[in-house]
Amino acid sequence: MQDVSVVDEFVRVSSRLTGFDPGELQATGMAEGYHDLVVAEVAERRYRRLVVTVLEADGDPPAVDDPHLLDLARAVTHLWYVGVWPGLPQSAEAYVASPRSYAQGLVWKTFHGAPPGTVAPGFGSWARPPRRAMPT
């Protein structure tokens, strides 16, 4: 059984990076899977350094200056936003984490959209005005 606190910590880091609340991230159902993917893809020390840096940093977005950590921060954010783990190092091949990760990509949620081919909003739904984007 997965240690819940480890996933929670990953979600808090991800929330700072993505601009989505921990609750919104949990609601995607992807948190545990993404946590496991990230710890499998990168060295433990590097991941711990990202966690500490992001959680200790003030402001939005959190300041991440180390280029090595910045690459990891980008990769984690990219994973949440489009469901794709980018090549890390950049020579490695990018891949879609799972069919669900594509369906839960945050980029679509920014404008209350859905990724093509994943949601059936109903006949004629496209005629309605869109829901307003997130309040600023």
Add this chain to the structure above:
Amino acid sequence: MKGPQRYDVVVVGAGFAGSLVAKALGERGWRVLVLEAGAGTRDAWQDHQDAVRAFHTAVVKTPTAPYRTTAAAPSPDVLDLTGGRDGFQAHGYLLQRGALPYASPYLRVNGGSGNAWTGLALRMHPEDFRAGEFGHGRNWPIGYADLEPYYRLAEGEIGVAADVEEQRRAVGLPFPEDYVFPMHGLPRSYLDAVLAEAVDGNHARDPYQGQPTELSVVGTPQARNGPPNPAYDHGRGYRPDGHRCAGYASCVPICPEQAKYTPMKTQARWPATVTLRTRAVVNRLRATSTGRISEICYQLYRDDTGGEHTSHTVEADMVVLAAHAIENAKLLLVSGLATRSDQVGRNLMDHPALLTWGLTREPIGPYRGPGSTSGIEGFRFGPARRRRAPFRVEIGNWGWNWALGPPDRDVADLLRQNVFGKRLRQVLADRIGRRFMLQFEIEQEADPANRVTLAPDHRDRLGNPRPALHYRLSDHVKRGMVAAKQVSDQLFALLDAEDHTEYRPVASMPGYLEFEGQSFCYWGAGHGGGTHIMGGSPHDSVVNQWQQCWDHPNLYAVGCGSMPSLGTSNPSLTMAALALRSAEHLDRELLATRTCVTVAKEALR
């Protein structure tokens, strides 16, 4: 000794045209064998589920991404082409030898490109059949009136949703007085409504037109399910095949709920007289000295990645090539057939699509519903087509997807600029939520220099020569681009939209070109045609009005390859109408041969 198998009809290719011809002839009792080069089974549901999953998990979601392609029957892909300062480069199955790239993919898989098509089912305009009269391209040997009954047949077979009154009034199409489409027109998108509000009743000028054109946003006929019209078929109504369109917004490349017509629907209705053999690449036809096709040679393979195969032959009274315009031409060339007119492979056409993209003032909700639900029709016809190619304006509901790809790219760009957190979320919301695109599909006229030839030095995994393409765009087409861009500018101004269109010689724009000091880029619409052109004489055309080869009475080449002009409408409905018309002719010819045989046997008694 057992001789080769014999069928009444062999159809080469189980795509849009081939599936329709096979059904029509199978229903008339003829024994039909369909040979499909690509993979796929009759277990359509399992194949479909696999395809949806492949689409969801593809990093780059190209039109071919969902489908199981094989090394033995390679398909061209949009990723095969890259642009750059020194011109374009081609890497894939098609060898490109022209000044410009032929930029459209097609699919060699059961169901063909009809799996991934957009589902827009427009008729050609009556004027489009007489393109040659305007000084560019060729006339058809038949007119709109000859094809009209078959348009109706095709609309019933594939299930078209449209408003007949609107098509009469806004496009000028003649219909029989009591005709209605099988299904009511689909609701237009919110973007269509916003655009209509801004442009309807206004006018746009194009430098080649004497009079400005009145603008009107018009619903597009769709081969996807909507509410059936009870008045259809003289009040007998229509029963849609499958669910109503629920707005998955992925018609290209795949509709998860199968609300869009694909040839798989026609295959599901095939009678038992039709046999499908997939992974069967026809590589040669043999003819007797009188020109009759006596033998169809094909290669069967099993492995998706290798070229190992066995060779087979089959015989048939009638042979129908329905393997895509480029593959049909390839097969005729390899077999040395239909050579009299020297037109096989020539007149290769596509719709070069000029795309323009921008941001509306307020969010419009992109990526919802079918790819396009409306268009602006006024630039498709009229005397201006003497001076520049005509075009159709398609309103694009899916953001900037076609030109620049999905929003993945925006995410990567912003992250590279170290944009994270709430700002990342806000910037994306604002950028993507207001995106729209206009797609100008420009007619390309038949030009004998645009052609498919064979590349004997470049063979595929089965040892068959690959197609080499020689492609260019005429100044007439480029003037169409100039006019389209000017119309686009006026539409953007009326809409008070921010124009973000930029054509550059970069990798993602292999169709970049310059004309009269202006930059343009075209995208391939996937509408390849012209390669076995139809005409009134065996001296300047490959097939007659029935898509029957002049030189080979039992050989038909069907599909967009027969079309002497493409007009400005997406050609699939016209291809379907032509296929159904040819099927009737094939049936008559088959009956005639049988009657002769019977009479001869009687005489011998």
